[in-house]
Amino acid sequence: MGRRYGPRGPWVLRGADLVLPPRTLVRVEGANGTGKSTLLRLLAGIDAPTEGRLTGRPRTAYVPERFPGALPFTAGGYLVHLGRVHGLDTAEAVRRTDRWLACFGAAGYARTPMARLSKGTSQKIAVAQALLAEPDLLVLDEAWTGLDAAARDELDRAVAERVAAGATVVFVDHDPRRQAGAVDVTYRLGDGRLVAVPTRTASGAAPPRVRIEAKGPTAAVLPSGLPGAPVVERDTSGGVRLTVAATHSDDVLRALLTARPGWHITGLAPARTRVPSTAVATSAAPVPPPSPTPPPTPAPARGGEDGVSAAGADVPGRTRGPDRAVPFAGVPRGRRFAALVRCQAALLARSQRWLAPVLLYAAFLAIGVQAGQPVLDSLGYAAAGLLPVTAWLTRLCVTQEPPAARAVAAAALGPARVHAAALVTALGGALVLGAVATAFVLLTGEPLGNDRTTAVPLPPAALAGLLAAVCCALVGTAVGALCARPVLHRRGWSLAATVPVLLLALVTDGSPAKRAVTGLVTGSRDGTVRVPLLASAGALLLAAAVTVLTARLASSRE
Known part of the structure; x- marks a missing residue:
């Protein structure tokens, strides 16, 4: 936040x-x-x-x-x-x-x-x-x-x-x-x-309230989620007094009488309009009741059966914590997440903000990939160019939605999943671009090494090119996620950080993207196809780790 x-x-x-x-x-x-x-x-x-x-x-x-x-x-x-x-x-x-x-x-x-x-x-x-x-x-x-x-x-x-x-x-x-x-x-x-x-009616008077006095068996706890949010006062004998709006008194009585173990109603009378200040604790920790009877333990969420409880909240300008969205009963969480990805993809497509990175990548391919060039060299070139384009797409996806619209989606599924959906949308777009670029190189490139005599088998070359594109797309997604909200909120800092991080991803020896591209380029020199399986696995782990990290930050730094 x-x-x-x-x-x-x-x-x-x-x-x-x-x-x-x-x-x-x-x-x-x-x-x-x-x-x-x-x-x-x-x-x-x-x-x-x-x-x-x-x-x-x-x-x-x-x-x-x-x-x-x-x-x-x-x-x-x-x-x-x-x-x-x-x-x-x-x-x-x-x-x-x-x-x-x-x-x-x-x-x-x-x-x-x-x-x-x-x-x-x-x-x-x-x-x-x-x-x-x-x-x-x-x-x-x-x-x-x-x-x-x-x-x-x-x-x-x-x-x-x-x-x-x-x-x-x-x-x-x-x-x-x-x-x-x-x-x-x-x-x-x-x-x-x-x-x-005190709650007031339209005329300015306090609405009628009822005081219910009840006593339960030893160690009995009040039913959770009592209607009307009654104010609860306890005495040393184990009894309770519940003050609630008259419109909810019948429901509260029914809940007490049908509880297991049941409560015995010892008194019922109109209550004063004043609401005791003990209704809400004002200390940093919940205030225990004076009775030795243990307070009720909040039950887990069951699709609205138990209401909401907030305890001991201490909320400065920035917050942290896990996602707590609960899906519809019977609706797979994955289906709702897929719907969110579709929404994000539609938002990106309709906004036309993808045009600039896609046109830049097309120009990059048109300049650097010529008909008749060695296929492995061209595949490495196309994969390397996909890295900055993916980082650009990622930054677009995580910032394209207005904050209020993002909050609406976050209330439904949680801010972490909203952020993860944006990253998946960017990665999906990059993978489509990588597949198209790989197909273009295979159609225009020459299946030969740099010496123009060593034959290069196309099926392994196609697999190596696709995996290199996937590797660069994954690393580009990680770079874009680390250089944008919620890690860096200011646009200037985000842009300033993206360029050097991209360069590091391309030149650092341990980078999966460099290993995948280097494997294609060196393979073109000796006519050997090196499928970047290990580099792709490393890129997948990197992207997954960054997604988890930034998604958790999205829950606390919106």
């Missing part, structure tokens, strides 16, 4: 202990610069806390505060791509796209390029991409801003439907009347602290 600044410099969230059960609508308040968007990005899995942990994050969709309209897709095409990334098949993604565009009055813009959409229509697309996923955790950062009155009403209905379906919805909005009367829990951010505040 990039460094952000509040009114007093880089903001920090400390001691944010937060549990978000299913079927709960949560509002986050606070002045500008207090970290509201940071908290939402943490909950959405886009960023990770420097300290503490996030557990049980279910299937997630995210609407950023500002959504870019300059993506090279039509509105409908973008939504279908995102639907596939969320785990839908194409037919279902198209059906849901049509439905939500119609709901927001944007059906007529399905085939309109996003660059031509107004700000309000672009915001409708941003909201539709989150709703079509039917997520178990919906995170909305100023999602109503820019929408017309009808679209705002539609989003209000959609939020109510998601909560009724068992989802957790967390939102930030500048209008204090937004979802008034429907909010279950309100949290306020200030001075780096997260505290619970």
